[in-house]
Amino acid sequence: MVREQRDFLWIPTFAVLVAFAVPWPLWGVDLIVAGLPVWIWWHIAWLGLCTLLFTRFVRSGAWERGMGLHASSSPAAESASEPFGRGDEP
């Protein structure tokens, strides 16, 4: 049930990932880099970044905590968030 404070950072992170998958800052830019318009490179790089951050989201255990579950895949994160540790139980 424990949701770490910093897990909430994933909400704005996802919002930024979605919003800027469209290269808004390059609106109207027609520069060609390595054979393709530069805004296509932005998009390709951005989706690569998405995969990296999504992997991080999953590995950190925030995937389960976001739904109010215990993170089964990362015992380190779980014990860190439970000060009394389960090891004491018989």
Place this chain on the structure above:
Amino acid sequence: MTLGLSLGVVVGYLVIALAVGLVAYRVSETTAEDYYLANRSIGTAVLLFTTFATLLSAFTFFGGPNLAFAAGPEWLIVMGTLDGVLFAVLWYAIGYKQWLIGDRHGYVTLGEMLGDRFGSTGLRALVASVSLLWLFPYVMLQQMGAGEALVGLTGGAVPYWGGAALVTAFMILYVVLAGMRGVAWTDTIQGLFMLSVVWIAAVWIVSAVGGVGAATGAMLEARPEFGSFGGGLYSPGFIVSTAITIAFGVTMFPQINQRFFVADSGETLKRSFALWPVLVLLLFVPAFMIGAWAAGMPVDVPDGANVLPVVLSEYTPAWFAALVVAGAMAAMMSSSDSMLLSGSSYFTRDLYRPLINADASERREAWLARIGVAAFALAAFVASLFRPGTLIEVGDTAFSGFALLALPVICALYWPRTTRSGMIAGVLVPQVAYLAVVLSAVASAVPTLPRTVAGGWDVALGLMVLSAVLTVGVSLVTAPTAESDASRFAVAGD
């Protein structure tokens, strides 16, 4: 000679798909859960590709390159954003939550899940009916695409109706024999096949025209505006509303939504989620760039023809062009297979069983599902003969119709205070309004209502907002009914 070769490649594919389906049928049990969900035992690679392949339809494979050819490569950005990023986030927010709930209570359909939570057969039937309504044009879209593909491939030797009919017959045969397990396995083969083929096609074409730089240079010479981001069709309103309506719509598609129930474990969903943006990019970049580059190639694309086959037959051998068209047909087939299968489960479980015959045996239900598939596919086939719009127009209508379901569903999943009346108002009112907009375009007696306002903003986006406002607003002023049970959607704690 070429005709025989082309048809041979396509028919060869159909035979392989049928063989895989039959093998899957052999290993399957005949319970409803196995027929629809392969006993919730689909692993990462299969889940990833089965979802991937069902997203890829005539809409992506022919419609996408056509749009990039006509209006510029920005379509890559729109589809990449909605499919690669926004859909992935919804995959978690809607998909994982639904998997957790479905795993606890054994739900097979969206309507069943909502009907049980709100203790309402009416809501269950409403969600199923709305889904079947918008599924119809989308199945039709695949038949239209398949008919046009075979016309293109055989130079008109196989007429439009013949191609559409062949695909319809094969779809029915396949779904009736194999169920979800068969569909999932052919989807995996098709997904891998298409990814490989489209990359080979891109490399082949690009090297024939002298490299990526030369292809882009020729494109800019013919259409200088393709180089700068935005402009023309691609207004901010168009980009934002297309991305949002399609991404939310996709999550409510029966065949996609049912995928949220089939994973064998949460791990499977997690791995698929993280790989999603890259997988999407791998397919869209070559497919849509070929369409955009074609603007600068010395090819003649006849009115209403698909760009991709034209470019392929110009730069690659006939057997390879046939192989790519077979890949596109594969995508359309798997989309249709999955849609028909999911549609039939919506019909039997959410409409027939609760409303008509609650005591139907599983055997009877399984047979009814098969008859339902045949009837639905045949009706869609007949409608496809009238060709009521372009692939993109028909597809977009269906996506938006589904998108109107998404916000009420998210509300139900995350807000325990949601009431039955709130859900019914939030689903029904926007659907009626949108249906009026869509039908006003085909009915001659009434004035056509606008589909977009103020520079490309889709009316459906406004109706999505309305659906959320109604769901929340009506829920706040009504009390939960005695039959509803918010704890059904609780997933925390054991």
